[in-house]
Amino acid sequence: MLLRTAVIVAALTMAAAPAIAQSFDDPKEFARQRELMKMPPQGPAGKPWEQHVGGQMIDTSKYKKPGPYRICFSNAGVGNPWRVVGWNTMQAEVELHKQDIAQFIVADAESKDDKQISDINSMLSGQRCDILIVSPNTTAALTPAIEQACQKVPVITFDRGVLTSCPVTHIVPIGGYAFGIYSAQFIADHVAAGAKVVALRILPGVDVLETRWSAAKHIFEEKGVKILGAEFTDGDRAKTKSIVSDYIARYGQIDAVWMDAGATSTAAIEAFEDAGKKYPVINGEDQQDFLQKWKSANLTAIAPTYPTYQWRTAIIAALHVLKGEAVPGPIWDLPDPAITQADLDKYVNPKLPPLHYAMCGCESMPGYPQRWGGK
Amino acid sequence: MTVAAKHTKALSARGVAVIGRLNASYLAFLALLIVIACITPSILEPAGFMNFLRRGAPLAVVASGQLFVIVVGGFDLSVGSLITLTVMGSALLINNDPGKTWWVIATMYGIGLLAGLINGLVVTYLKVPSIIATLGALLSIKGLALAWSGGSPQGYLPDNFRQFGRLTLHDVPGLGVLPLAVIVLVVVVAVFTWLLHRTNFGRLALVVGDNAAAAALAGVPVRQIRILAFVLSALSAVTAGILLGGFSGVSTDAGDGFELQSIAAAVLGGAKLLGGRGSVPGVVSGALSLTALFTLLNLLGLPKPLRDAVQGLILIAAAAYSVRRQEWSG
DSSP: OHHHHHHHHHHHHHHHOGGGOOOSOOHHHHHHHHHHHHSOOBSSTTOGGGOBOSSEEEOOGGGOOOSSEEEEEEEOOOOSHHHHHHHHHHHHHHHHTTTTEEEEEEEEOTTOHHHHHHHHHHHHHHSOOSEEEEEOSSHHHHHHHHHHHHTTSOEEEESSOOSOSOSSEEEEESOHHHHHHHHHHHHHHHSOTTOEEEEEESOTTOHHHHHHHHHHHHHHHHHTOEEEEEEEOTTOHHHHHHHHHHHHHHHSOOOEEEESSSTTHHHHHHHHHHTTOOOOEEEOOSBHHHHHHHHHHTOOEEEEOOOTTHHHHHHHHHHHHHTTOOEEESEEEEOOOEEOGGGHHHHOOTTSOTTOBSTTSOTTSTTTTGGGTOO | OOHHHHHHHHHHHHHHHHHHHSOHHHHHHHHHHHHHHHHOGGGGSHHHHHHHHHHHHHHHHHHHHHHHHHHTTOOOTTHHHHHHHHHHHHHHHHTTOGGGHHHHHHHHHHHHHHHHHHHHHHHHTSOOOHHHHHHHHHHHHHHHHHHHHTTSOOSOOOHHHHHHHHOEEEEETTTEEEEHHHHHHHHHHHHHHHHHHHSHHHHHHHHHHHOHHHHHHTTOOHHHHHHHHHHHHHHHHHHHHHHHHHHHOOOTTTTTTHHHHHHHHHHHTTOOTTSSOOOHHHHHHHHHHHHHHHHHHHHHTOOHHHHHHHHHHHHHHHHHHHHHHHHHHO
16 A cells, blocks of 8 residues: 555656656547557558557668577566566567577566666666667656667667657557547447446556546547546555445446456446446456456446557567568557457457456467466 | 432533543544435445445454454554465465365465464564564565466456355345345454453453563463464454455455554554553444545545545544543543
């Protein structure tokens, strides 16, 4: 609880710092992502982790080197189930390219900025890295370290970004606004006019989450869906369940629940069960426990994703760059699919752990499903 | 003064004396309930109140166990991690096979027993201050839980495990609904009340907390009593873990914050932080007050940062009042 409070305070402080004021309500970015959502992805069919939406290809011939390569990776950490799945997926991807990768050097920053900065510095001074992949812990803090790194080796970033365009490419699914648009649009389409929705958010100040909520709020206001309240749950299941129960006690019928991430979605649904109320229209994410609950309780739901297959793309991009092959850049927008009722059966798999993220692109990879905790 | 007037005066003096002797946490709980009822009258109905008790049961159970450690003059900071270990470990071992539930629950109690013993032995024989010893335990147990499960919840909890947190008996005469969690809570509170207030062990524990040196000189087995206190705390943490896992499912941070909240509940309930005084019903009422405070702030719909600030201030005020009350009543 103390650590979480410290993170919240830190996130709030960072969000308030004037020099790096990030707007979480950027209409240009909102419009751009809305456009990207409609575009068909380009690239090999059936392999969304190798596809890109919009953007252009950049020339990387100046980075061409003979293999096999030493790839260095600075990981922000594996402090949540999404990152655990991503890390497992990345390791499987490395195994697929054994013949091209001489060494895969990894530093785990344990979700600490200062450790990640020192990891990057020590990797570049101590090891001979042919390329550096970074999944930054926080945007502003890691920017100087990455700018310094760019001067020594080609750098690829993914997931959270940095405030510099020096990396060869930055890999990210379309973005938070897209998530918010998908989820809020679905809810608005499946409820009557003037219906009531409760928004559940993890914590304030995190860019990925803030943009999701900002987009959802726009859509709800556009479509006339009434927002009863936006609560912070700290990602805690018991808190989520208690908050939803209190809302049910206060308002009676709640038509929909909007969530900025799916880890506590089953807790929210159970609150309705325990109160004996009808299930709401809800959005979750691609976690197995949500997908399974969706199927077994026949929910009206959608699961927008922040695909863990982007961890595969990082390795693939690194190899392309070192072979001098063109990659999408300076931002590689990966397709950002949402799981709908139609494709639910493809992704449900009770043999996998409850917080396994189904959109990992890992079904045909070495070690599936044991590497991801499945049976 | 007339006889009637004297009688009334005597009665009101007695009334004041009763309220004066009443634990501050009862008044706090009552006050919070009344404010909540103004917003949601349903909390005063049996179904609403039972639901509230079900949500507050894990904290009340773990706070009752924590009380024993506080009474003998220590702190147990490892209870939160033990709750997390119970939830994650149970999910991993049971893995959705209802046949395994009972022996896994027994295993978890075994682990709790071991954890409590280790805590107790480190504090009594190695003479490490309990706050450090249990802080070390907090880190080790949490690390163990995460390493065992690979950082992310594994396995699923079947219904016969989750029933402890979710099952509600209907058509109960008088109450209407009765959650299983409330039955567990009542049993635990009854047992712990009996242990602290009606057994020799309880009386000796209070003595040990009050003045350990004098107790040792008087022949009280101080070490054994301290170890038993840590064991009780650990076992109550496992019980709370079962209730919490049942209520909300598996997650890696299920138990976060319970160690500090249980200590706060104990202080609210009139326990003295350096030992020697405490009451189980007081602690339970303190824990329920904390749950009521959380519920009230939810219902008021304050923005989150303000909510945290208000919660902190009310906690300080209530604890200060509780401590002052003790000093007045001697």
